[in-house]
Amino acid sequence: YAVSYFIFYDELLMSSPDRTIAMCEEFIKSKLNISWFCTGRLNFAKPEVLKAMKEAGCVYIGYGIESMDDNILKVMNKKLTTAQIIKGIETTLAAGISPGYNIIFGNIGETAEILQKGVDFLLKYDDHSQLRTIRPVTPYPG
Numbered sequence: 001y002a003v004s005y006f007i008f009y010d011e012l013l014m015s016s017p018d019r020t021i022a023m024c025e026e027f028i029k030s031k032l033n034i035s036w037f038c039t040g041r042l043n044f045a046k047p048e049v050l051k052a053m054k055e056a057g058c059v060y061i062g063y064g065i066e067s068m069d070d071n072i073l074k075v076m077n078k079k080l081t082t083a084q085i086i087k088g089i090e091t092t093l094a095a096g097i098s099p100g101y102n103i104i105f106g107n108i109g110e111t112a113e114i115l116q117k118g119v120d121f122l123l124k125y126d127d128h129s130q131l132r133t134i135r136p137v138t139p140y141p142g
Contacts, residue, residue, distance in 0.1 A: 004035065005034060007037050008036065008037070009039055010039065013039070014040045014053075017046055020053065021052045036057050037060035039061070039062045039064075040062070042065070042080060045061075045063075050092055053095070053097065054097055060098045060129075063088070063092075063101060066078055066102070066104045067104065067107065067110070067117075068117040068121045069082070069114045072107050072109065075108055075109060089125050093125070093127060099127075100133075103134045104135055104136070105136060106136045118134065
């Protein structure tokens, strides 16, 4: 089928560094010569994992940042801080992988100033190559 690109939609792909590195080593050993992208969590963005992913053909990781405000992140129960977000993005960029950013606005307690922090973040860390989104909160039942 001449597949040359595929996508992992699993935010836990990077959660086990050993498993992720082993998978990447198999991609390299198998000489798949493919490009791929995945979704991920910034608290799993470790240099050794990202290096292996890059060598195995990863070109993009989509991250759900949601907000660049620590109080909003707490309200969302995101279990992530703005410091972790910045560190993870900088580490991803340093590895040569393009990060995608998804920001949500309209959370309880959110103001225009808080939304502007997200916009400023997007502009500061824009590598001009992949997806950046700012979307309204969409509640789902359950």
